[in-house]
Amino acid sequence: MGLRDRRRAGPEQEAGHSCAVELRGVRRQYGRGAGAVHALRGIDLTLPHGSFTAVMGPSGSGKSTLLQCAAGLDRPTGGTVRVGGTDLTRMRESRLTTLRRERLGFVFQAFNLLPSLTAEQNVALPMRLAGQRADPRRTAEALARVGLGGHAGRRPGRLSGGQQQRVAIARALVTDPDVLFADEPTGALDAGSAGEVLGLLRRVVDGLGTTVVIVTHDPVAASWADRVLFLADGALADSLERPSPEQVAARMAALGGHPVAGLSPVPPVPS
Numbered sequence: 001m002g003l004r005d006r007r008r009a010g011p012e013q014e015a016g017h018s019c020a021v022e023l024r025g026v027r028r029q030y031g032r033g034a035g036a037v038h039a040l041r042g043i044d045l046t047l048p049h050g051s052f053t054a055v056m057g058p059s060g061s062g063k064s065t066l067l068q069c070a071a072g073l074d075r076p077t078g079g080t081v082r083v084g085g086t087d088l089t090r091m092r093e094s095r096l097t098t099l100r101r102e103r104l105g106f107v108f109q110a111f112n113l114l115p116s117l118t119a120e121q122n123v124a125l126p127m128r129l130a131g132q133r134a135d136p137r138r139t140a141e142a143l144a145r146v147g148l149g150g151h152a153g154r155r156p157g158r159l160s161g162g163q164q165q166r167v168a169i170a171r172a173l174v175t176d177p178d179v180l181f182a183d184e185p186t187g188a189l190d191a192g193s194a195g196e197v198l199g200l201l202r203r204v205v206d207g208l209g210t211t212v213v214i215v216t217h218d219p220v221a222a223s224w225a226d227r228v229l230f231l232a233d234g235a236l237a238d239s240l241e242r243p244s245p246e247q248v249a250a251r252m253a254a255l256g257g258h259p260v261a262g263l264s265p266v267p268p269v270p271s
């Protein structure tokens with residue numbers, strides 16, 4: 001039985017729970033009264049195990065807040081978030097931290113690697129933070145998985161942006177998480193490096209069975225996902241299954257998102 005299967009069989013989890021992430025009526029409000037901002041207005045969402053989801057929407061529509069709430073990095077002001085059947089919303093902070101370390105992975109636009117550590121040492125960090133001995137075999141496996149087995153001793157400053165993001169993905173995968181969350185993982189990359197990172201995320205879903213959720217503003221990036229969710233003003237406005245970049249761009253334009261350079265104009269897709 002693999003690590004992930006053992007975790008799924010854990011006592012806190014509801015028997016037979018079949019989805020990786022479940023949001024029910026999730027609301028997130030900043031501030032109170034007349035000046036309150038309703039970043040999420042009641043999100044209902046189910047993400048199956050081993051699925052790849054992209055979240056899109058205009059700036060300020062609530063994408064990052066949704067990701068942060070789903071990943072237990074922010075607490076909703078209403079509703080429930082479950083990961084593998086475990087309710088995060090009423091969990092004490094210390095248990096939530098442990099759950100995040102053991103079962104979730106995170107990747108950010110800015111890579112967030114420690115510049116003074118080698119690729120290998122960066123990838124080993126989650127094991128060290130969990131109080132474990134850094135296992136060199138697992139570190140090497142994670143780096144090999146992202147195609148950087150030969151760069152273990154390099155510091156981030158000597159790696160390209162795409163390579164740094166792949167190290168960040170190796171670091172997120174070293175604990176064998178159930179769900180990998182990525183906020184604009186290709187936002188700082190050129191098209192070629194972005195394609196490598198997205199192909200890697202696709203293989204993580206298809207090969208390892210990890211559930212992947214990304215926020216992106218790029219229709220090409222979103223088209224690597226199984227499902228694209230569109231947020232507008234804190235609510236789920238639409239979704240597309242396995243869309244082409246052109247279909248994603250057309251739906252974004254219909255929601256008032258910015259037109260995307262590099263994609264030829266396409267007629268609106270009837271809804």
Ligand code: ADP
Nearest residue numbers: 030037039057058059060061062063064065066
């Ligand atoms: P997106 O990722 O789609 O750009 P965000 O989730 O970052 O949207 O933000 C959604 C809304 O919540 C925006 O109106 C934003 O200004 C507001 N918001 C986000 N974080 C905070 C915060 N810490 N304090 C107050 N308002 C916030």
